[in-house]
Amino acid sequence: MADGQIVIKKIKKGGHDGHHGGAWKVAYADFVTAMMAFFLLMWLINTTTPEQKRGIADYFAPQSIAQTVSGSGGVLGGKVMGQESAHAGGAQSVMQKQSPPSPTSPVKSLATNVTQGASGTSQNADSNSNASSSQDGEFAHAAEAIRQAVQDNPDLANLSHQVMLEQTPQGLRIQLVDQDGRPMFQQGSAEPMAYTRKLLAVVGQVIDTLPNRVSISGHTSGNDSQAGDSWELSSARANAARSLLQSGGLASDRVYEVAGKSGSEPLLPEDPSASANRRLSILLMREAPPAPPGRALQ
Numbered sequence: 001m002a003d004g005q006i007v008i009k010k011i012k013k014g015g016h017d018g019h020h021g022g023a024w025k026v027a028y029a030d031f032v033t034a035m036m037a038f039f040l041l042m043w044l045i046n047t048t049t050p051e052q053k054r055g056i057a058d059y060f061a062p063q064s065i066a067q068t069v070s071g072s073g074g075v076l077g078g079k080v081m082g083q084e085s086a087h088a089g090g091a092q093s094v095m096q097k098q099s100p101p102s103p104t105s106p107v108k109s110l111a112t113n114v115t116q117g118a119s120g121t122s123q124n125a126d127s128n129s130n131a132s133s134s135q136d137g138e139f140a141h142a143a144e145a146i147r148q149a150v151q152d153n154p155d156l157a158n159l160s161h162q163v164m165l166e167q168t169p170q171g172l173r174i175q176l177v178d179q180d181g182r183p184m185f186q187q188g189s190a191e192p193m194a195y196t197r198k199l200l201a202v203v204g205q206v207i208d209t210l211p212n213r214v215s216i217s218g219h220t221s222g223n224d225s226q227a228g229d230s231w232e233l234s235s236a237r238a239n240a241a242r243s244l245l246q247s248g249g250l251a252s253d254r255v256y257e258v259a260g261k262s263g264s265e266p267l268l269p270e271d272p273s274a275s276a277n278r279r280l281s282i283l284l285m286r287e288a289p290p291a292p293p294g295r296a297l298q
Helices: 016-020 023-047 050-060 106-152 157-162 194-207 222-227 230-247
Strands: 079-081 091-093 163-168 171-177 214-219 255-260 279-285
Touching: 106 157, 106 163, 106 171, 106 194, 157 163, 171 194, 194 230, 194 279, 214 230, 222 230, 230 255, 230 279
Parallel strands: 214 255
Antiparallel strands: 079 091, 163 171, 171 279, 214 279
């Protein structure tokens, strides 16, 4: 190098690309690991049985520490391998290995009585519920049978809107309602009209297929009370209906009551003199299921 000669050396600073080139790989690896863990968790959830899920939930619940009786304390919900099924993968409950109490123990006898009493109460409640549902179905079929029989009879088809059917907490109520110009009884009399006799025959054929008792009541309107003793008139009409039903085959022991209500229970309270208040009401009573043997005195 000659004296006085100036040499300029240019150094290129690099490495920035190399420094940042691997950072995205670490982030991508973390993402792939998280996704793999997520899909593995989804697979485990889909392959476990409800019992295993319940055991896992019980294991992580705070109270499971005090409740567990398992020797392993695992997530199998208090299950351990059976001695004879260790190689077969079987499991049995630890509680099954406990010795039963002595048959003569008064504690066992008391517990048995309480359990039997609770079981009997539950069975009675279920029986009552089933009986009620069964009667609802029978009443619905009976109501439909009456409607169909009235519509299919040419002499009664025009009276179908005067036959009112409804299910109540007391049972199936069948009402034969007066209409202006078409009463069920002759005016001021307990003599039924010819079509009323046919209506009662149809009703009697249907209710005769059920074992329920029958309550019959007669009702009058405000106009009837002015013509005479409406209590006697409504009672006589109810009794006339009872006689026709029994003539059609209704057993006498199925008649629970025959009552005259006069105008005390109007169908249209806002109009006491309306013809619709004059009616016959036949209630097919809802019956409680018979008590099981041995419980009648309890």
